[in-house]
Amino acid sequence: AQKVTQAQTEISVVEKEDVTLDCVYETRDTTYYLFWYKQPPSGELVFLIRRNSFDEQNEISGRYSWNFQKSTSSFNFTITASQVVDSAVYFCALSDIQGAQKLVFGQGTRLTINP
Amino acid sequence: DTAVSQTPKYLVTQMGNDKSIKCEQNLGHDTMYWYKQDSKKFLKIMFSYNNKELIINETVPNRFSPKSPDKAHLNLHINSLELGDSAVYFCASSQWTTNEKLFFGSGTQLSVL
Numbered sequence: 001a002q003k004v005t006q007a008q009t010e011i012s013v014v015e016k017e018d019v020t021l022d023c024v025y026e027t028r029d030t031t032y033y034l035f036w037y038k039q040p041p042s043g044e045l046v047f048l049i050r051r052n053s054f055d056e057q058n059e060i061s062g063r064y065s066w067n068f069q070k071s072t073s074s075f076n077f078t079i080t081a082s083q084v085v086d087s088a089v090y091f092c093a094l095s096d097i098q099g100a101q102k103l104v105f106g107q108g109t110r111l112t113i114n115p
Numbered sequence: 116d117t118a119v120s121q122t123p124k125y126l127v128t129q130m131g132n133d134k135s136i137k138c139e140q141n142l143g144h145d146t147m148y149w150y151k152q153d154s155k156k157f158l159k160i161m162f163s164y165n166n167k168e169l170i171i172n173e174t175v176p177n178r179f180s181p182k183s184p185d186k187a188h189l190n191l192h193i194n195s196l197e198l199g200d201s202a203v204y205f206c207a208s209s210q211w212t213t214n215e216k217l218f219f220g221s222g223t224q225l226s227v228l
Contacts, residue, residue: 035216039156045205045219089156101148101209101217102171105158 002027004094006106013082014114021077021109023092029053034068034075035093035103045091051075082113118142121206121220128196129228136191136223138206144218146170146211147189149181152203152222161204164189165211196227 003026013019025034036048049059051068059066063080079086089110093103121138128134140147148171149161163171164183178194193200206220 037219042221043203043224044221045207047216047218050216091158093158101146102160102163103150103158103217108156108158110156 002029002032002094002096002104004092004104004106006090006092006109008109009107010110010112012112012114015084016081018078018080019082019111019113021079021090021092021111023075023077023106025073025075025092025094027094027096029096031096033095033101035095036066036075036077037091037093037105038088039091039108040088048077048090079111082111084113084115087111087113119206119208119218119220121204121223123223124221125224125226127226127228130196130198132196133192133194134196134225135193136204136206136225138189138191138220140187140206140208140218142208142210142218144208144210145186146209147183147186148207148209148217149189149191150205150207150219152205154202158205162189162191193225196225198227201225201227 005024032053034051038046065078067076089108091108092106095101095103119140146165148163152158161175162181167183180192183189203222203224205222207217209217
């Protein structure tokens with residue numbers, strides 16, 4: 001069975017600090033997809049990134065970066081120079097290769113950026 | 116235009132009532148979903164339809180019945196509402212062949228009193 005664990009329930013940092021959100025996953029599939037979604041206080045789910053299991057290159061998008069390591073089954077998310085607008089609940093998720101994306105979500109990490 | 120829209124945004128009702136949540140997507144996708152987010156923010160898939168055909172049906176009480184009249188719509192009807200049904204229900208859509216990201220609606224906050 002697939003499982004995603006986000007061990008950090010809540011993180012609170014001061015603005016401009018760097019922060020890393022951890023994600024560890026379990027799957028027996030050799031091909032799978034990993035995702036990060038953001039849920040700001042307004043409640044909608046905002047897609048951040050999708051990563052194929054064959055692509056272990058790290059990715060950077062502005063202040064956001066992702067570190068994918070198959071050896072440790074981890075897909076961590078780092079925000080550099082955090083801003084108050086980054087405050088949200090962040091979800092890591094996993095899906096298999098089938099067409100329907102049966103996303104298995106982690107428990108979420110509530111990130112609070114204090115001014 | 117909103118890509119995935121669901122109505123209503125808020126739904127407050129009494130135990131035992133029957134209610135429906137509607138979802139529509141204008142992205143041309145062929146697959147739609149219902150996810151449930153409980154009070155602890157945990158998200159779990161309930162159903163998925165591909166071209167109006169039910170393809171994912173998780174362990175959900177029979178009181179929940181999805182209906183997809185066409186590829187662009189997926190409604191969720193709930194009979195005999197219970198206190199434990201209180202949650203946020205998210206509709207989502209995607210394209211089967213590309214397995215790209217899910218596009219989520221803004222959610223329906225259901226409160227059963």
